[in-house]
Amino acid sequence: MISRILVEDVAIRRGERLLFEHLRFTVAAGEAVALTGRNGAGKTSLLRAVAGLLRPAAGVIRFEGVDEAAEARALALHLLGHLDGLKGGRTAWEELRFAALWSGGSEDSAREAAKTLELDRLLGLEVRKLSAGQRRRLALARLIAAPRPVWLLDEPLAPLDAVWRARMGELMATHIAGGGMVLAAVHDPLPLPARTVEIGA
Amino acid sequence: MKPLLTLLSRELALTWGRGGGALPALAFYAGITTLLPFAVGADTARLAVIAPGFAWLALSLASLLSLERLFERDHEDGTLDLLALGPVALEAVCAIKCLAQWLATGLPLALAAPVAAIALGAPVTLAPLILACALVGGLAFAFVGGLGAALALGSRRGGLLIAVIVLPLFAPPVIFGGGALSEAAAGLPWSAGLALLAAWTAAAVALGPLAMAAACRNAID
Numbered sequence: 001m002i003s004r005i006l007v008e009d010v011a012i013r014r015g016e017r018l019l020f021e022h023l024r025f026t027v028a029a030g031e032a033v034a035l036t037g038r039n040g041a042g043k044t045s046l047l048r049a050v051a052g053l054l055r056p057a058a059g060v061i062r063f064e065g066v067d068e069a070a071e072a073r074a075l076a077l078h079l080l081g082h083l084d085g086l087k088g089g090r091t092a093w094e095e096l097r098f099a100a101l102w103s104g105g106s107e108d109s110a111r112e113a114a115k116t117l118e119l120d121r122l123l124g125l126e127v128r129k130l131s132a133g134q135r136r137r138l139a140l141a142r143l144i145a146a147p148r149p150v151w152l153l154d155e156p157l158a159p160l161d162a163v164w165r166a167r168m169g170e171l172m173a174t175h176i177a178g179g180g181m182v183l184a185a186v187h188d189p190l191p192l193p194a195r196t197v198e199i200g201a
Numbered sequence: 202m203k204p205l206l207t208l209l210s211r212e213l214a215l216t217w218g219r220g221g222g223a224l225p226a227l228a229f230y231a232g233i234t235t236l237l238p239f240a241v242g243a244d245t246a247r248l249a250v251i252a253p254g255f256a257w258l259a260l261s262l263a264s265l266l267s268l269e270r271l272f273e274r275d276h277e278d279g280t281l282d283l284l285a286l287g288p289v290a291l292e293a294v295c296a297i298k299c300l301a302q303w304l305a306t307g308l309p310l311a312l313a314a315p316v317a318a319i320a321l322g323a324p325v326t327l328a329p330l331i332l333a334c335a336l337v338g339g340l341a342f343a344f345v346g347g348l349g350a351a352l353a354l355g356s357r358r359g360g361l362l363i364a365v366i367v368l369p370l371f372a373p374p375v376i377f378g379g380g381a382l383s384e385a386a387a388g389l390p391w392s393a394g395l396a397l398l399a400a401w402t403a404a405a406v407a408l409g410p411l412a413m414a415a416a417c418r419n420a421i422d
Contacts, residue, residue, distance in 0.1 A: 051282070051286060052285075053282055053285060053421050053422065054421075054422050055422060073286055074288050077286055078286075079282060079283075079286055081279055081282060083277075083278055083279025083282070084278075084279055085275075085278055085279035085280040085281075085282060085283040086278070087215065087280070090214070090215075094211075098207060098211050099283070101204065101207045102204055102207060102208065102283070102284075102287050102288070103286075103287065103288075104288060
């Protein structure tokens with residue numbers, strides 16, 4: 001079980017441009033952290049670096065409680081980015097079921113997640129026929145369909161209406177109450193008590 | 202093991218969504234097979250001589266067709282990120298994608314190859330060897346092709362680039378398979394060519410995923 005994520009002296013460079021350096025913070029189990037910063041400050045890049053998809057120019061990102069970062073990334077991480085990886089031509093259920101089985105969940109947990117996000121009636125639809133908000137709910141359902149402690153979220157609430165923003169706040173609160181961690185890049189405040197880390201300040 | 206099977210079944214389902222599964226490759230294959238007699242003349246004796254080699258070469262070209270979308274779609278829509286954070290190494294993911302590509306297009310093409318060769322006048326006795334070459338070689342074409350597709354990630358006109366990267370790497374298997382076929386047609390021992398083809402396939406299957414995963418990591422960085 002991961003007890004803490006440590007971002008130590010991390011610098012990220014995209015092409016020639018240095019986005020930030022000497023960034024240091026931790027996310028402990030049971031904690032939500034909101035990453036803020038202007039457009040292009042490097043929030044998305046930092047999330048991708050934590051997920052191991054992007055190599056920092058300097059510094060290390062460690063996961064306390066597991067032997068290797070690769071193990072944490074293979075078994076304990078959910079990343080929800082701008083690109084949701086949903087295939088337009090497949091049905092919502094096919095996509096949710098795959099994501100659940102791929103990330104260590106089961107068909108039952110996928111069905112449970114669909115119920116929680118009120119997607120039951122949409123499961124038979126092709127993903128391309130969903131509205132932006134419904135599509136985002138489907139992507140968020142993947143977080144619940146497979147229990148993984150670390151949620152890396154990039155603008156998770158952007159297409160959601162006020163009701164669903166509040167509901168997501170409750171779901172995140174439940175997640176961290178169970179020892180999970182949330183690291184979310186946001187422009188609006190997260191709908192739950194969260195520590196803020198500003199990037200590029 | 203279970204996540205890999207889940208991924209394989211998804212990939213197989215997606216090959217249909219990505220462009221009709223084997224149908225375009227088969228149609229292309231049937232098309233150029235039909236065009237050959239128009240190009241070289243309907244002299245059956247001459248056609249019979251070149252039929253096995255032509256069927257084999259055309260197979261390698263037909264297996265290039267759907268490669269462009271093998272990784273490109275997943276890269277564009279973020280699926281590759283999801284797969285990279287899965288329970289198995291990216292190398293295994295790449296191998297599964299190539300395997301699905303072979304099952305979806307290589308296998309139907311391999312079944313079509315002896316039919317095409319015989320339709321052009323090749324001796325029926327050659328059909329089993331053509332099928333064997335097409336099955337074994339098709340696997341190499343899928344894995345080498347996957348490497349080209351991964352290297353071309355993120356480039357514009359990737360399809361053209363894939364062909365340029367991959368065709369030189371297709372030369373050895375085409376030579377080995379073609380050698381086996383012409384030896385067999387001449388009544389000589391042909392097992393050496395088939396063995397070399399199998400060796401090339403084994404190398405492509407073993408090493409291809411390592412290179413593909415590295416290329417994918419580079420593309421999502």
